[in-house]
Amino acid sequence: MGDSEAAYRNIHQNLIDGCKAGDQKAQFQIYKLYYKAMYNTSLRIVGDTMEAEDIMQEAFLSAFEKINTYSGTVSFGAWLKRIVINRSLDAVNRQKAIFEDIEKHHELKSVPEDNNGDFEDFDLKIEAVKSAINRLPDGYRIILSLYLLEGYDHDEISEILSITSSTSRSQLSRAKQKLVSELEYYRN
Numbered sequence: 001m002g003d004s005e006a007a008y009r010n011i012h013q014n015l016i017d018g019c020k021a022g023d024q025k026a027q028f029q030i031y032k033l034y035y036k037a038m039y040n041t042s043l044r045i046v047g048d049t050m051e052a053e054d055i056m057q058e059a060f061l062s063a064f065e066k067i068n069t070y071s072g073t074v075s076f077g078a079w080l081k082r083i084v085i086n087r088s089l090d091a092v093n094r095q096k097a098i099f100e101d102i103e104k105h106h107e108l109k110s111v112p113e114d115n116n117g118d119f120e121d122f123d124l125k126i127e128a129v130k131s132a133i134n135r136l137p138d139g140y141r142i143i144l145s146l147y148l149l150e151g152y153d154h155d156e157i158s159e160i161l162s163i164t165s166s167t168s169r170s171q172l173s174r175a176k177q178k179l180v181s182e183l184e185y186y187r188n
Contacts, residue, residue, distance in 0.1 A: 010076045019067050027064055034077060035060075038084045044145040045088035047134055055091055059084045081150070085160060092138050132182045140175040147172055 010016055012033060018026025038059065043052040063083050070079050133144050146152045146160065154168040161168070 010072070012076065016067070016070070016076055019064060030076075031060055034080055037077070038080060041081055041145075041150060042084050042088045044130075044133070044149055045085065045142050046091050047138070047141060051091055052088070055084065055087045059087045062087070082160075085146075085150075089142070089161070092142065129179075129183070132179055135182060136175070136178055139171065140178050143168065143171050144175045144179060 012030065015026045015029050015033075019030055035056065039052055039056050042055045042059070043049060046052050046055065059080070063080055070076065130149070133141055133149075136144070142161070143157065146157050147154075152160065154165045154172075157163075157168045158165045163171070
């Protein structure tokens with residue numbers, strides 16, 4: 001693909017080009033630039049620092065191995081983040097089937113999409129919310145992280161998790177309910 005076809009010109013394009021040419025210094029610079037954000041993304045999904053660290057190493061190795069498949073139609077960070085998220089989800093799925101766990105919570109009824117009043121009433125610092133999210137079961141934590149913290153919409157989440165958009169919406173609704181009850185519990 002020629003540069004004229006690429007829709008996205010990256011701020012670190014010279015380093016990306018260096019990586020494509022196998023330049024180890026360029027790879028190290030890319031690693032340093034993206035490591036922290038990608039580590040945090042993985043940690044929010046897997047909930048374990050050692051696991052997130054391992055995933056990071058695997059994700060960067062994988063990215064450098066297949067960097068020639070990066071077409072430039074999205075930002076390099078978005079492309080790398082998708083690799084990190086997929087690796088992180090693979091790690092979680094090795095432990096258990098996450099959405100089966102969610103379905104077992106029968107006491108949580110689905111609420112309408114616009115019923116976010118309770119959720120928005122909390123005047124809590126973002127760190128308290130992140131901490132509460134980390135205490136949730138895997139399925140809830142993952143969907144809240146993808147939607148609230150990573151900024152993916154339901155169509156993107158449905159693609160990432162191989163679920164329907166409507167399932168994504170209902171799972172997010174349940175996850176919000178669970179988060180609200182978690183925040184109320186630790187507030188009292």
